Amino acid sequence: MTDYLQVQNIHKDFSGLKVLTGVDFAVREKQRHAVIGPNGAGKTTLFNIISGRFKASSGAILFKGQDISGTPTHVRNRQGVARSFQITNVFQELTVFENIRSGVRSRKGLRYNFFRKPDNDRRINERTEAIAEEVGLKGVMHVPVSALSYGQQRALEIAITLSTEPELILLDEPTAGMTREETAHAINMIDRVTAGRTLVIIEHDMDVVFSLADTISVLHYGKILVSDIPEKIRNDQRVKDAYLGEE
Amino acid sequence: MISQKKASYLFIALLFALGVLMPFVVKKYHLNMLTEIIIFALYAVSYNLLLGYAGLLSFGHAMFFGMGAFTVAVSLIHFPGLSMWNAVLLAIAMTTAVGFVTGGFLLRHKGAYFALLTLAFNSLFYAVATKWHKITGGDDGLSITRPDLHLGFTTIKMAGLTNFYYVTLLVIGAAIVFCWYFTKTAMGQTVLLMRENEERMKFLGYNTNISRLILFTFTGALAGLAGAFYTLHFQFVSQSAISVDMTTTVLLMTFVGGTGTFWGPILGAFVYIILQNYLSDITDRWPLFMGLIFVVMVLVIPGGLSQIILSIRNLASGKRNTGKPVAAEESSS
Numbered sequence: 001m002t003d004y005l006q007v008q009n010i011h012k013d014f015s016g017l018k019v020l021t022g023v024d025f026a027v028r029e030k031q032r033h034a035v036i037g038p039n040g041a042g043k044t045t046l047f048n049i050i051s052g053r054f055k056a057s058s059g060a061i062l063f064k065g066q067d068i069s070g071t072p073t074h075v076r077n078r079q080g081v082a083r084s085f086q087i088t089n090v091f092q093e094l095t096v097f098e099n100i101r102s103g104v105r106s107r108k109g110l111r112y113n114f115f116r117k118p119d120n121d122r123r124i125n126e127r128t129e130a131i132a133e134e135v136g137l138k139g140v141m142h143v144p145v146s147a148l149s150y151g152q153q154r155a156l157e158i159a160i161t162l163s164t165e166p167e168l169i170l171l172d173e174p175t176a177g178m179t180r181e182e183t184a185h186a187i188n189m190i191d192r193v194t195a196g197r198t199l200v201i202i203e204h205d206m207d208v209v210f211s212l213a214d215t216i217s218v219l220h221y222g223k224i225l226v227s228d229i230p231e232k233i234r235n236d237q238r239v240k241d242a243y244l245g246e247e
Numbered sequence: 248m249i250s251q252k253k254a255s256y257l258f259i260a261l262l263f264a265l266g267v268l269m270p271f272v273v274k275k276y277h278l279n280m281l282t283e284i285i286i287f288a289l290y291a292v293s294y295n296l297l298l299g300y301a302g303l304l305s306f307g308h309a310m311f312f313g314m315g316a317f318t319v320a321v322s323l324i325h326f327p328g329l330s331m332w333n334a335v336l337l338a339i340a341m342t343t344a345v346g347f348v349t350g351g352f353l354l355r356h357k358g359a360y361f362a363l364l365t366l367a368f369n370s371l372f373y374a375v376a377t378k379w380h381k382i383t384g385g386d387d388g389l390s391i392t393r394p395d396l397h398l399g400f401t402t403i404k405m406a407g408l409t410n411f412y413y414v415t416l417l418v419i420g421a422a423i424v425f426c427w428y429f430t431k432t433a434m435g436q437t438v439l440l441m442r443e444n445e446e447r448m449k450f451l452g453y454n455t456n457i458s459r460l461i462l463f464t465f466t467g468a469l470a471g472l473a474g475a476f477y478t479l480h481f482q483f484v485s486q487s488a489i490s491v492d493m494t495t496t497v498l499l500m501t502f503v504g505g506t507g508t509f510w511g512p513i514l515g516a517f518v519y520i521i522l523q524n525y526l527s528d529i530t531d532r533w534p535l536f537m538g539l540i541f542v543v544m545v546l547v548i549p550g551g552l553s554q555i556i557l558s559i560r561n562l563a564s565g566k567r568n569t570g571k572p573v574a575a576e577e578s579s580s
Contacts, residue, residue, distance in 0.1 A: 051450065077452040091443040102440050105433060106452040112461060113433040164452055 003062070004029040004198050005050070005168060010059035012045055012222075019045045021222035023059070027168075027215070032199040034209045037219035038242070043202045044086060046219065047172050050200070051083040052076045063168065077106075082166030084157045086173040086202075090145055096156055097141045101128040103163025128163075134193050135159040151182045155189065162193055169194055171201045175208055187211055210234075218242065259424060266416045270409045282412050284520045286476045289419045291500040291512035292426050293469035299506035300430065301462055302442040304358075307365030308497050310349070310372040311342045311467040313489020315474030318342070320389040320484045321382060331394045331405065335418075335475045342471025346464035354459050369491055376486040388485030391478065415476055422472055427509055438462050470497075499541055505551025514552050 003026035012020040019042045027033040035043050048054040050061055052073035060069045068076055082103075091099050104127045105111070105118050118124055132138045135155045140148060145156065158174060174190060175183045187208055190201075203209045209216060210230050217227040220242045226233065233239055266285075270278055290312055297303045318338040322329055353364050376383045383389065393411060396403040403410050429435045437458055441448050445455050478484040487493065496519070504515025522540070526533035548554055 053446075053450075072454075073449040074452050074454050077450055083450060089444065089447050091440055091447065093443055094440070098436075098440075102436075102448070103451040110433045111437060111453055112458060114429060114465075116433055117431050118433055118436060119431065160447070160451070 003027065004031070004064060005200065006060075006062035007046070007050065008060045008062065010046065010049055010061070011057045012042070012049060012054065013057045019222055020049075020056075023219070023222070023224055025217045025224050025227050027198060027200055030196060030198055032194070032201070032212055032214050034201050034203055034213035034216045035219055036203060036206075036209055036216060037225075039204075041219045042222050043219055044172060047083060047170055047200075047202060051081060051170055077164055077166075080167035081170070082161045082164050082168070083170035084161040084172055084174060086176055088153045088157050090153065090156055090160060092145050095142050095144055096132060096137050096148070096159075097128060099145060099156055100131050100159050100163050101125070103160055104128045104131065107164045131159050131162055134162070135189060151178060151186075154178065154182075154186065158190065158193065166197070168198045168200070171199065173202055173204060175203070175205055183208065255427075259427075263416070263420060266420065267413075270412060275408060278408055278412055280520060280524055282408070282415050282480055284517050285415050285419050286473050286480060287496075287500060287516040287520060288513040289423050289426075289476075290470055290473040290497050291504065291516045292423055292509070293466045293473065294497045295501050295506055295509070295512040296426060296429070296438070296462065296466050296469075298501060299511075300435070300442065301438045301459065303459070303463070304362045305365040306362055306491070306494050306498075307349075307353075307369035308466075308470055309489055309491065309493035310369045311346060311470035312474035312477070312493055312497070313372065313376065313486075314345055315339070315342050315471030316478040316484045316488040317376065317383055317389075317474075318471070319475045319478040320391050323391045323394065324389060329394070331396055331479065334394075335472065335479075338471050338475035339468050342474075343464055343468045346467025346471075347460070350460045350463035350467070354456065354463060366491065366494075369489075369494055373486060373490050376489045383486065385486070388483055390483050393479055393482055411480065415480070419473070419476055422469060423513070426469065430509055434458075434461070499537075503541065503544055503551055505553035507550055508553040508557070511551050511553035514556075518552065 005027040007023055007025050010020050010023040011018070023042075023046055025033075025035075035046065037043055045054065049056045052068075052071065052075075056069060060067050062068070063076075063079060063081060066079075068079065068081075071079070091102065101118060101124060105121070105124045108121075108124055108127075110116060110118060110121065110124065129138065129141065132141050135158055137152060137155055137159060140152060145153065148156065154174065154177075158171070161169060161171070171190065175186045178186060183205060191212060199212075201209075201212060203212075213230060215227060216230055216233045218225040218233065218236075218239050225238055225242055226236055228236070269281060273281070290308075294305075294308050297305055297308070315338040318341045319334045322334050322337050349368055353361060353368065356364055377385055379385070380387075393405040395405050396410075396414065403414075405411050405414070430439075437448070437453060441453070441455055441458060448455050448458075474488060477488060500515035500519045501512045502515070503518055504513065505511030519537075522537060523533065526536050530536070544551070550557075
């Protein structure tokens, strides 16, 4: 079985500051892979490189066997890669519905048309509604984002990520800033909506990681310390020293 | 209760009907002014698509207006027998090409750099119009005679104002209605979403650079169409059509009307042209008074006249004025 996503020897310097110093890991199709590590380990930088926000200083990203290291962000999305953001990054002035629809119509190829109105496209509007329902936002579909609660905004963040029907979903700390209760609720939802898709997730919250992921990579000082199944990670002495032991 | 969509269509039909009746009601002097208002309304609407909808502050919109105006004059002079349609189409083709090429250079930069570069490009075009005397007439300008309109089965005389007014109402009116329709289309919404959060759009599969270039070119072509009718209306064009003053004019029209709504700039063009006409009758120093009025307006009601109207409407219907950019709200309906 070939690897679905391969991250090969990724280095990233920010004007001399070495953030990533040779990251290697692979994710298989339909796997749920978590990347954990202490603050400042370079997790979000790694996500930015996989999703195309930054270019790596060196190394390669292979998606379905194809090198995508040089492809622009929007092309990567069309190839099936989508991400969420740690700090909610949505269209604040618009409604929940319009937020989700932006991705749905992009996926259906209705991006730059000068004549067709998204309002009149039943397929697009139905799919938008279905996604809103999946993440539990159907009741507030026509409410502007600025009026949503924090938990709802986080759910919207995931809904937008799902809206382009991605094959590979990258979630950057989806439960950041949530209460225990909200987190439990979010894990449940993420588990449901990402079923059958390949997931890479960055998380701080160990409950989230151990309940969602079936493989884990530990990022430490810009390198992958170890990649393995959760049970092995839990008992790995290096991981305990580097990360888990601190808690 | 009729839906908002139906109400919009009804409103447009009403405006057109009113426009058709105007030549029977008003004097020639006012019809002249009305023709000018319609032409400038398209110019202002095209500018607001850039400023209000896409959030791009350009100081170079006159280069498209002027390019359209000069293309019509130059082509009518150099190709005798050229029809009015072909002259207008040539102007649109020319401004589309210029928009695409200059957009390619200008849109590499953002914010203040973009604004300053558009100003520089506008000045460049102005310098060419002034110095290239042989083609543009330089300081003297170019005079043309409005060609008659051949429709195949009949010919409409264009020498008089009334017929030209109807053609303007139909063509420019249709262009403005299309702009309004455009704001509801996929591309129009894409522009709005990009203003809200360009980065997220990239992560949703949108090529934001191409989108901006398409919009810039589109608004340039619209301004070119307005410019083409400007020349046909006055049967004269000089370098003032492509000057930075002409950019300031559209900027003021748009601000006076308000960037927050689609129809604000149309109202702005209306008020601007009327004020200009009456003030210039009273005093030679009319630009001073125009300037004062605008300073006061921008300071006191930054949302423009459309904001006042919306506030009154909201007050009447008991809704609270949120003070948010209305373009976003309007398009969601």
